């Protein structure tokens with residue numbers, strides 16, 4: 027495994043060590059969603075997971091979040107077992123669906139994790155106001171989710187995942203449901219937010235440009251069984267320096283075609299003709 | 309009916325409803341005027357009712373009768389007042405039955421939500437018992453009164469009635485609540501798991517609020533069932549004071565006082581409407597928890 | 605956290621074990637605490653009484669069952685017919701909606717006594733009408749819901765084909781609505797039995813299950829009364845299962 031990274035690796039944010047996850051079936055051998063996957067994410071590092079549909083990206087993310095347990099192998103988050111990290115609230119999470127509670131206002135939704143963990147009312151209010159400003163929804167704090175557009179809902183979900191200032195963010199296709207324009211704006215905002223909060227991010231996506239634009243490293247997975255095919259280091263500099271013009275940069279295009287070639291490799295080899303269909307290469 | 313936030317369509321609905329009622333009244337009076345006195349009889353079977361003043365009194369007879377005294381006795385109350393008292397009495401018993409039924413139903417739903425095994429074991433029986441006329445046992449709890457005593461506590465007849473009412477009320481609540489408690493998205497449940505909160509907090513913050521949309525119709529059904537149960541149980545247990553008893557009592561007067569039996573029927577309709585309206589009021593207070601129903 | 609799918613053993617065995625346990629507990633409590641029969645007879649005693657009076661109970665079931673069936677048919681026919689009219693004519697729908705909504709929250713059985721006077725106290729008509737009214741409500745609501753279920757795209761398709769409204773009804777509306785109608789009928793089937801039975805508590809001729817329960821109870825023959833209760837449970841189940849089977853057959857055929 028190539029771990030070329032400019033970050034100091036003392037205690038990694040995430041350490042996935044030889045993890046397999048096999049879903050047992052009633053009949054038959056079951057599905058090997060992940061097979062002996064190892065991955066390290068340094069503090070403050072942005073890592074994207076990309077690969078054809080069904081290659082185990084969500085599964086890996088859910089394992090790190092302790093929403094599921096590996097069949098074998100071990101996962102550490104900030105040096106602790108994943109379960110302990112979840113109990114200690116070491117990470118924030120956002121899913122493809124915004125998943126806001128419809129009966130709570132924008133502010134109420136962002137306050138939810140704080141409320142559940144016993145943060146006082148005044149502190150909660152303050153933090154929510156901060157985050158709402160961060161995602162640019164100050165005029166909508168008292169709105170209910172059904173009064174917001176999809177992109178706005180997703181921004182609220184991201185604000186919610188940041189509520190407890192986690193040093194690790196787990197995101198499963200958070201922009202999957204958005205149109206291209208909103209998506210690019212949200213990507214820019216995410217870059218800005220990560221620069222501000224210094225959080226490590228594990229980011230699942232189907233979009234190659236998105237992965238390359240956002241990440242320090244792009245992890246390319248292959249399906250059945252789910253394995254890491256390769257890891258591409260994107261040498262585009264610190265996220266704080268990334269702007270809209272980066273999308274026109276030559277290094278950007280080089281990494282883009284590198285990831286694309288890796289993804290399409292199996293198609294050329296004829297291993298899995300339908301495999302790459304789940305990935306957008308635009 | 310479309311539920312809009314505006315008052316206008318609701319007013320419209322009310323007007324049309326009124327028109328419907330007037331139409332019903334017209335049909336009643338028209339049939340009474342034009343229909344055969346002995347009804348429409350095919351073979352020995354009466355298919356359409358008799359139109360005599362005794363069988364089908366004029367609507368104004370029913371109405372006027374409300375403001376006359378119950379009986380010829382000097383101390384008798386006006387009929388509407390006696391019926392109101394009976395209605396209130398029944399409403400009270402139904403309310404007790406409803407409360408008990410809702411509590412038991414919710415408790416059962418929570419138990420089933422918490423333990424899969426409990427759901428597998430109990431749910432089929434709950435569904436099964438909803439399909440059978442268990443109200444048939446109403447006459448059989450009659451003798452519970454005065455026979456059951458624990459220390460100072462004496463089982464009274466009205467408690468038997470409330471018991472039957474609660475018995476009918478708990479089915480819809482347990483089914484509706486169970487469905488509602490299971491209704492949150494997997495997404496939301498995962499989120500709660502990520503927040504490392506326990507079952508109770510998840511219940512309070514997620515499952516209960518999410519279940520409101522399922523619970524309200526169930527509560528309304530429970531209220532209606534509690535009223536029906538109270539009326540029927542009053543009749544079959546023979547409890548005095550309620551509307552059920554008045555229905556049977558005044559029915560005996562039909563022979564010479566045709567307007568009288570209708571008064572407690574209007575009373576029971578009122579009790580049903582008030583009970584359903586009360587649940588509607590609860591729904592008004594819980595409006596924000598039903599926001600999700602239209603959108604995601 | 606709960607597992608995803610319960611096993612077959614759990615879905616079948618658990619309720620049976622639970623049911624048997626409750627019956628045994630009931631039997632044990634009644635004999636153990638010497639509970640008097642007028643409060644609650646033991647289940648085996650009820651079973652014995654049921655077997656001993658099979659003819660009487662079956663007779664009661666026949667009378668009440670016939671009333672329920674006639675009520676079910678009348679109520680269902682009127683409910684479906686009115687729902688179709690309401691779906692076609694908005695005016696009628698708007699006039700009927702509040703009345704049917706009110707009808708669904710009032711104790712319909714309260715009408716039994718005046719129906720006895722209108723149709724004659726010696727006939728079963730009043731009970732059948734009470735059952736029919738109770739049946740009417742869910743059938744009307746569900747049918748109307750089904751008729752409204754037709755997707756706009758199908759309707760547009762029909763308009764594009766320029767078919768007559770009757771053809772459109774047959775090709776699109778009916779198949780879509782049918783499953784809803786049968787769901788309504790399934791709910792109504794239990795209501796028919798319950799209503800026909802409790803209408804007997806409000807007067808009318810003897811012979812049905814309801815009257816038999818009251819008369820057995822008033823002559824302190826509690827075992828017999830509970831045997832009649834068992835009979836009404838069986839009757840209710842029979843109606844429900846019949847409706848369920850018909851519903852399953854229809855929805856399978858129409859691919860719903």
Ligand SMILES: Nc1ncnc2c1ncn2[C@@H]1O[C@H](COP(=O)(O)OP(=O)(O)OP(=O)(O)O)[C@@H](O)[C@H]1O
Nearest residue numbers: 049057058059078079080081082083084085086304
């Ligand atoms: N709960 C589960 N039970 C059984 N099999 C599962 C479960 N979750 C995932 N799988 C299987 O594991 C494999 C990987 O699934 P996963 O959801 O991780 O894919 P993914 O890479 O996220 O795909 P997508 O890009 O479509 O979201 C799939 O073959 C899927 O069928």
Ligand SMILES: [Mg+2]
Nearest residue numbers: 083084085198
């Ligand atoms: Mg996925």
